[in-house]
Amino acid sequence: MRRSSLLTSFVFVALLITFATNASAQTPGVFEVRFNDSALTSQQRTELAPTLAATKSFWETIITGYQPGVDLDGIDIIVEAAAIDGPSNVLAQAGPGGFSVTRGGFTFLTDNQFNSSAGVVTIDTADFSTNLIFDVLKHEVGHVLGFGTLFDLNSLSPNRGEYIGSEGVAAYQAEYDSAALFVPLQNETFPGGIQVFNGHLDEDNLLTDAFGRAIRNDLMSPVVSNTTNANDPFQNFLSDTSLGIFRDLGYETIATTFVVPPPVLGDANLDGAVTFLDIAPFIGFLTTGEFLIQADCNEDGVVNFLDIAPFITFLTGN
16 A cells, blocks of 8 residues: 655754653663653643553563663653644654763763663644654654664664665565665655655665565655554564664664464465455365365364365354
8 A cells, every 4th residue: 555645754953951850760771761741732741641651662662672781771752842844744853862972882872961862752733633643653763762863873874775784684684685785775855956865764665575564664664654553564564674773773672573463264365354255265175185274264283074164154254
């Protein structure tokens, strides 16, 4: 499905302040997302609170800690709302900010206590109530964490349109292109000669993984999908490639976000549903005795006449 033209962007921010957090409750080496929404109105805070909580949970599930030698204690993110460009187009913008510090061979931007990463997410006031706000916030926090914004400081994208970090490239080779020498990144020229490059994955990359997930639908591509990932696991997902990129930035991550869905019993033509179109292929498996888990409707490990009755049940819904 072709995606909408709702672009997101990233920016670097000047952030030289101390966050009002309980430092004694924070543990070096433990990743945690902390949002500061005090810049929002009371109504905006109330509206956004469930989404911020869900975004925090999402990233704390994806990122399980830091690479060895990194003793930061998480990331503090200011969330604000401001006019950007009116409805649609740029929904939000974000980036890290603060002091450049190196931990474990990785470069981060931190607050002036040098123990927490820091950044800002700015939501366009005209798009504050978009139904895509969850995926927008997940995307923008990805930038605050360093996707696209800390590539240069970590020597990960020396050429336009090319990401060369070892973890990201290895994941991309396994997932999309075994012969790839780099991960393709955004490299575009917009009207007026404005050049945008290396901040996102390449929107024009049409490759798909073994499960049919197109990398152009990754959460860290420049365009947000019309359908939220909560309803469609093939849209706004984090690919193994993106997970590898976050490891190159100094984080530990889960291995993959994709969970193979359970087989649909009776779905003999493998289209994801049991309909009359499954009758002919189901009879074919009965005739040949060839095993297909979807045709083994009584789940006894073989495909035979005993599968006919449960197949009819799945087909008719009775």
